[in-house]
Amino acid sequence: MGRRFAIRRRIEELDPRTDFAAIYRLMSAHEFPWDMTQALSFALFRTYAVPSIGGLLARTGEFTERTQKRYDDTVLLLDAVLEHGTDSDAGRTAIRRMNQMHRAHPISNDDLRYVLATFVVLPIRWIDAYGWRRTTETERVASAEYYRHLGRQMGIRDVPGTWQAFARLLDAYEREHFGADGGARDVAEATLALLATFPPNDHLPPAVVRRISLAVMDAPLLDAFGFPRPHPTLRALVRAALRTRGRVVRLLPPRRQPYFARQLPQIRSYPHGYDVARLGTFPSGRAVPPPRGSVTNPASRSPERTG
Template identity: 60%
Template sequence: MQRYDRLKEILRLDPDQDFLAIYRLTATCEFPWDFARALELALFRTYAVPSIGGLLAETAEFTERTQKRYDDTALLLDAVVEHGFDSDTARTAIRRVNQMHRSYDISNDDMRYVLCTFVVIPSRWLDAYGWRPMTHHERRASANYYTALGRHLGITDIPGSYEEFEATLDAYEAAHFGWDEGARKVADSTLDLMASWYPAPLAPAVRRGGLALLDDSLIAAFRYEAPNAGFRKLVQGALRLRGRAVRLLPPRRAPHYARQNPEIKGYPDGYDVGELGTFPVPGGGGCPVPHPRRPAGAEAQPPA
């Protein structure tokens, strides 16, 4: 297989009908490392909306159990990518996400914004740092994939194209990014988590590197000290250099899913999708309706 053969395969597919297949090939074969980093950044951006970041702080899940929340979020989202919307595993994952979201007063606008980040941020990341940019074909498929996911999550007024997703994201951030003390704690905990994945002597540099990847609007919203311009250029240059190096490598022959990422730490012996996430206690500030701990159709996943 040559370097661009898989792209040729992608371009032979229909982005309106085969959007899952295209998105799976793009995310797990062409750019698995980049998608992991871009989706981390996408979730990080959502903290800068006070109604989102503040709620996450109130639940304490992203400050006291940060690794588990990271693992569960990645695994639930990726279950749909790996198994497809019609599988028992994906239906269980979507059910779990819906059960958690319905336990809190989350607006449709906030949910739609989060969906927009999943569509737009990977494309922008690849434009900046990927071994190639996403094609219009892939962006269209990504928009269609997340439109389908959004409908399964009960989100309404979903943008109708990649361009509309992008415009919605930019407008929402301009209107809603702002300071929230709890959101800053969530952001700090997330940066600390990412630093913890590396040897302790490297942790401060990793944290600085993470801050260097935040744009000025995020730096301002979280009231972080602006990164040194030279260091920011160094980090961004290193990522661009990595992209050029990856372009010279042979293509990946097998898909790489989130459950195989070394950053997923909490399930060395495998996991059950139906057990991922939180289970709010009736009468304890969560959803007043009891939910079964192991929804029917859950499938155990092997360790990576």
């Protein structure tokens, strides 16, 4: 077990106020790659329950007609920032792409700030509930600092100063803004259908994958979409299975090589590689030329050996 906690010890030697990018990279690519993927996927899904967000996504048609590509582009843009850093060519290009897409639509600062809060809070809550260990205070502070820095790069105003403040913002915003919207429900349904095609979910009937997914969701989220509440027994079984997985992962050795989101088997839109500058949507219909020195990322698939 001493080896299993080697990366946590390395994290605890760093300063979360200044080394937040390194800490968040260790969390995402070494300590909790599977958990972070699940948590961030549910974080994005959760934002659809705010009608101003889910409704807009439905009107663009991107998340209902090109669901796989929109999922891949979102994951790969965030992954470029994580892997290469905000000061790299790839990181700057990814942030510029996100800003260009957001500015093409009337998105409020409050909605952008809420989305940022989901990326801070949902991974902490997921890992603390289902991970092989709980997050440390160092990791929570670093997560908040990582997204505070990203939020500034994206021009988001009045970003919370701590992870606790992010959590309070998220909970209050959902209480006030969660609600029914036909378009948002369509986006949620398209995303659930896509989830059923991801390995290893594709070995199960789609109806079973859907029931499992709903069992992970909380009551306010289910009610906002008008989804039925799962039977308490199913909910308990699914969540117990997730906790059991965490206990199994705890027995595995620490990851030697990082595992980035671009290596996930469910990322399927770019089998021959991709250019960060051409990810996402282009309202003008024209891709933005990459900055000098940028490179095309090769398609990479490495099987995940540990959690």
